[in-house]
Amino acid sequence: MSTTRLILLGTKGGPRPTPHYRGQPAQVIVIDGVPYVIDCGSGVADKLVLAGIKLPDLRHVFVTHHHSDHVLDYGNLLLLAWASGLKSRVDCWGPPPLVEMTRLAFALNRVDIDVRIADEGRPDPRALVFAHEFATAETVMQDERVRVTAALVPHGPMKPAFAFRFDTADRSIVISGDTAYSEVVIALAAGADILVHEAIYLPAIDRLLARNPNAATLRRHLIDGHTTPEDAGRVAAAAGVKTLVLSHLVPGDDPAVTEETWLGEARKTYTGPIIIGRDLLEI
Ligand SMILES: [Zn+2]
Numbered sequence: 001m002s003t004t005r006l007i008l009l010g011t012k013g014g015p016r017p018t019p020h021y022r023g024q025p026a027q028v029i030v031i032d033g034v035p036y037v038i039d040c041g042s043g044v045a046d047k048l049v050l051a052g053i054k055l056p057d058l059r060h061v062f063v064t065h066h067h068s069d070h071v072l073d074y075g076n077l078l079l080l081a082w083a084s085g086l087k088s089r090v091d092c093w094g095p096p097p098l099v100e101m102t103r104l105a106f107a108l109n110r111v112d113i114d115v116r117i118a119d120e121g122r123p124d125p126r127a128l129v130f131a132h133e134f135a136t137a138e139t140v141m142q143d144e145r146v147r148v149t150a151a152l153v154p155h156g157p158m159k160p161a162f163a164f165r166f167d168t169a170d171r172s173i174v175i176s177g178d179t180a181y182s183e184v185v186i187a188l189a190a191g192a193d194i195l196v197h198e199a200i201y202l203p204a205i206d207r208l209l210a211r212n213p214n215a216a217t218l219r220r221h222l223i224d225g226h227t228t229p230e231d232a233g234r235v236a237a238a239a240g241v242k243t244l245v246l247s248h249l250v251p252g253d254d255p256a257v258t259e260e261t262w263l264g265e266a267r268k269t270y271t272g273p274i275i276i277g278r279d280l281l282e283i
């Protein structure tokens with residue numbers, strides 16, 4: 001019997017490190033024991049280990065888009081999996097320039113890699129990792145465990161930006177990625193068991209902007225490129241999903257914005273089960 005597990009690894013949006021417990025965007029779907037990582041915010045390798053995933057088991061990595069909170073540790077995840085014993089193939093999937101980023105990540109760490117190959121007898125990681133790019137909505141990959149479908153979502157000038165749907169034998173899971181309210185997500189998530197949707201709480205924006213003093217047009221980005229929890233509930237209801245999970249919370253570090261805050265907003269528009277994301281929460 002097939003088993004599909006979803007584990008949230010990082011549940012705050014944005015790259016700015018904070019002293020609070022939410023890490024940067026990442027999640028892993030484990031299908032029959034095989035991990036499929038979606039997004040690689042800072043700390044993703046540590047979070048995978050904390051979640052009980054063995055890094056050498058890494059098999060597939062997906063990237064929704066190239067904002068740094070989603071790819072800061074893309075190369076580091078590959079390198080750390082290799083340093084932890086990786087000796088089998090890894091396929092990475094995402095928008096351009098993922099192929100060049102993969103090559104550059106290995107170039108950045110060339111000294112370490114070459115010394116460890118010669119000194120420690122490790123295999124060459126550059127021969128284990130294969131990056132694949134796509135720029136349109138399509139079935140991105142399919143194997144014996146899962147079919148992964150991508151949809152183009154609106155996320156300001158960040159183009160392309162993708163949402164992903166994972167259909168396995170026992171579950172369907174949609175990851176919205178970063179997106180404004182979108183009919184595209186509704187269509188992608190139609191009838192899904194789980195929709196993991198990003199959310200921004202607009203009443204807290206002024207306090208958030210005060211913590212980002214060098215970003216003159218950040219307010220416009222936050223409002224135009226993201227989705228309120230009320231609208232995320234609207235998407236979940238229109239798509240008829242069985243469970244809504246709010247993650248990529250913005251702000252993810254404001255003690256005045258509690259789980260009850262997020263829940264109350266999404267509850268206005270969606271009557272099904274709602275889970276407010278927490279790092280390392282398995283769903
Ligand atoms: Zn983001």
Ligand SMILES: [Zn+2]
Pocket residue numbers: 065067155158178
């Ligand atoms: Zn983004």
